[in-house]
Amino acid sequence: MWQRIQTVFLVITILALLVALVQPIWQVQDGDISVVLTPFYLLKGTEYTYLPYTITAVLAVAAITLAIFEIRRYDNRQTQIKLGALNTLILACYMISAVWFASKLTEQYPFNFKYGLGLYLTFVAVICNWLAIRFIRRDERIVKDSNRIR
Numbered sequence: 278m279w280q281r282i283q284t285v286f287l288v289i290t291i292l293a294l295l296v297a298l299v300q301p302i303w304q305v306q307d308g309d310i311s312v313v314l315t316p317f318y319l320l321k322g323t324e325y326t327y328l329p330y331t332i333t334a335v336l337a338v339a340a341i342t343l344a345i346f347e348i349r350r351y352d353n354r355q356t357q358i359k360l361g362a363l364n365t366l367i368l369a370c371y372m373i374s375a376v377w378f379a380s381k382l383t384e385q386y387p388f389n390f391k392y393g394l395g396l397y398l399t400f401v402a403v404i405c406n407w408l409a410i411r412f413i414r415r416d417e418r419i420v421k422d423s424n425r426i427r
Contacts, residue, residue, distance in 0.1 A: 281412070281416070282412050283357075283408075283409040283410075283413050284348055284351070286406070286409035287409045289402075289405045290402045290406045291344050291345065293401045293405065294341050294398070294402050296394070296398055297394070297395045297396075298334060298337055298338075298395075299315075299395075300315070301315050302314045302316065302333070302378070302379055302392070303378070303382055303390060303391075303393060303396065304390065304391060305389055305390045305391075307388055307389040310386070312382065312386055314378060314382055314393075315330075315395065316331075316337055317333075318330055318331070319378075332374055333371055333374045333378070336368075337371055340364055340368050340406075343367065344364055347364065354417045354420070355417070357413045358410060358414060361406060361409060361410035361413065365403070365410070368399070368406060371399060372403065375395070375396055375399060379392065379396065
């Protein structure tokens with residue numbers, strides 16, 4: 278299981294999403310105004326707003342769970358490919374929601390904003406998940422070719 282490169286890519290996906298859960302997606306720091314968007318909440322000064330921002334955390338946890346299931350199904354490559362495709366869809370929804378919330382906040386606070394590590398790690402997770410699916414498909418092709426030779 279660990280000797281396969283797709284497992285390494287899926288572990289990187291999981292670690293990137295775990296770190297993204299605790300890092301800010303977007304933030305503004307300008308004098309007396311402090312606004313921070315994380316996957317769990319929006320923090321304006323000392324006021325926390327959880328909904329609708331929690332949807333990004335729910336999608337991240339769902340993607341982490343699917344990646345773990347994908348690793349555990351190493352004996353069935355077809356199931357791994359299907360779980361990987363579903364995980365790609367969930368990761369895309371996570372990215373869309375994070376970018377959408379960040380763009381809405383940028384419209385409200387168009388000065389001195391910066392994107393946080395939580396947004397960039399999502400792209401790393403998507404790329405690693407895509408690479409894992411690619412290598413799983415390559416393994417499946419190799420197995421089918423070897424069965425034809427017999």
